[in-house]
Amino acid sequence: xxxxxxxxxxxxxxxxxxxxxxxxxxxxxxxxxxxxxxxxxxxxxxxxxxxxxxxxxxxxxxxxxxxxxxxxxxxxxxxxxxxxxxxxxxxxxxxxxxxxxxxxxxxxxxxxxxxxxxxxxxxxxxxxxxxxxxxxxxxxxxxxxxxxxxxxxxxxxxxxxxxxxxxxxxxxxxxxxxxxxxxxxxxxxxxxxxxxxxxxxxxxxxxxxxxxxxxxxxxxxxxxxxxxxxxxxxxxxxxxxxxxxxxxxxxxxxxxxxxxxxxxxxxxxxxxxxxxxxxxxxxxxxxxxxxxxx
Numbered sequence: 001x002x003x004x005x006x007x008x009x010x011x012x013x014x015x016x017x018x019x020x021x022x023x024x025x026x027x028x029x030x031x032x033x034x035x036x037x038x039x040x041x042x043x044x045x046x047x048x049x050x051x052x053x054x055x056x057x058x059x060x061x062x063x064x065x066x067x068x069x070x071x072x073x074x075x076x077x078x079x080x081x082x083x084x085x086x087x088x089x090x091x092x093x094x095x096x097x098x099x100x101x102x103x104x105x106x107x108x109x110x111x112x113x114x115x116x117x118x119x120x121x122x123x124x125x126x127x128x129x130x131x132x133x134x135x136x137x138x139x140x141x142x143x144x145x146x147x148x149x150x151x152x153x154x155x156x157x158x159x160x161x162x163x164x165x166x167x168x169x170x171x172x173x174x175x176x177x178x179x180x181x182x183x184x185x186x187x188x189x190x191x192x193x194x195x196x197x198x199x200x201x202x203x204x205x206x207x208x209x210x211x212x213x214x215x216x217x218x219x220x221x222x223x224x225x226x227x228x229x230x231x232x233x234x235x236x237x238x239x240x241x242x243x244x245x246x247x248x249x250x251x252x253x254x255x256x257x258x259x260x261x262x263x264x265x266x267x268x269x270x271x272x273x274x275x276x277x278x279x280x281x282x283x284x285x286x287x288x289x290x291x292x293x294x
Contacts, residue, residue: 023145030237032194032222032273037151039192039234043200043226043247044128044161048092051242051267052231057093059156059233060123068098069121073137074129074162077104085127104133109141118146122155126163132174132186134166139188147190157192161200164226166190168198170214182210193234195220202227208248212261215250222273223250225262237274241265251276 028035038059046052060066070086072079079085080102090098101117108114118124124147126134138144147157157167165172169191175184189198199211202225211223224232230243241247248262249271255261263278265271270279 023140023148030194030274032196033234033237033239034151034192035236037154037235038156039151039167040156040158040231041164041167041193041198041224041226041234042158042160042231042243043164043202043228043245045201045204045228046160046231047229049229049243052229053092055231055233055242056123056125056156056158057095059158060095061155063094063096066093066095066097066123067121068095068123068125069101069117070098071124071126071134071138071159071163072100072102073104073126073133074131074166075127076129076133079127079129080104089125103137103143106137106139106141109138109143112142115142115146118143118150121150122153124150124155124157124159126157126159126166128159128161128163130176130179131162131165131171131189132176134162134190135171135174135186135188139190144190147192151192164200165198167192168196168224169194170197170218170221172197172199172211172214183214193224196222196224199223199225200228202248203245204228208262211248211250212255215252216255219252221252222276223262224248225250230267234273237272238279239271239273241267241269243267 040056057063057066086098086100103109166189168189171186171189173179174186175181197214199207202208211225215221215223225248227245230245230247232247233240233242246264246266248264250262272279
């Protein structure tokens with residue numbers, strides 16, 4: 001029964017997206033990742049993790065050219081006048097052109113005046129909080145379309161914690177009653193990463209087993225669980241891990257046929273989201289032979 005309910009929810013979510021969405025999408029040749037631009041999906045508590053922030057600045061065009069918009073909806077109403085997120089990111093990255101953008105109105109997110117800063121941005125950063133708030137205020141709006149256009153210009157969409165989960169197509173822990181409800185009253189993410197479900201704070205909060213059932217029930221989904229201070233950088237269908245801990249990949253085939261519920265990857269390791277397998281890179285030079293052979 002649990003599986004039937006889950007699949008029904010997914011089907012309903014997909015049909016609503018098709019019926020209501022004004023988003024213009026162009027056909028591409030990727031399975032999950034963006035055709036152009038980059039995603040930086042962070043598992044929460046990023047702090048001053050240098051490898052993640054350096055990658056964000058690089059993908060946004062470098063310190064001199066980056067134009068960053070910080071989306072604070074997930075944190076609630078108080079973040080409308082709280083500039084600490086902008087101040088902190090400026091201090092960590094050295095980027096000067098960073099501005100806060102906040103709304104609690106889907107009507108406002110559908111206005112050209114509100115969307116204008118996004119149209120100028122090279123990078124977007126979604127802060128943490130509750131992911132359902134981002135869905136409530138941005139899903140299927142002009143702002144949502146403008147986020148996608150950042151990718152089309154070769155920019156980066158980044159987010160931590162709730163700002164990570166919202167990047168998936170199936171919204172995980174999106175229930176307004178609390179984050180312990182895995183699939184609740186909000187099931188649509190912004191779908192920057194297509195056919196995906198994303199969890200965060202993975203090992204810190206002992207969540208590594210939570211995505212198994214949903215991926216087992218839904219073969220098209222790729223599951224990604226990120227621990228804190230750890231991110232995945234996605235270009236097209238190539239995923240690379242950045243940061244201090246681990247990322248878990250949940251693949252229907254290996255769950256059902258291989259008996260492996262997830263695959264752990266760490267900093268520098270890559271994964272092909274299309275082929276759904278790790279990428280084994282060739283070494284640039286031969287390793288020295290063992291001591292006994294020298």
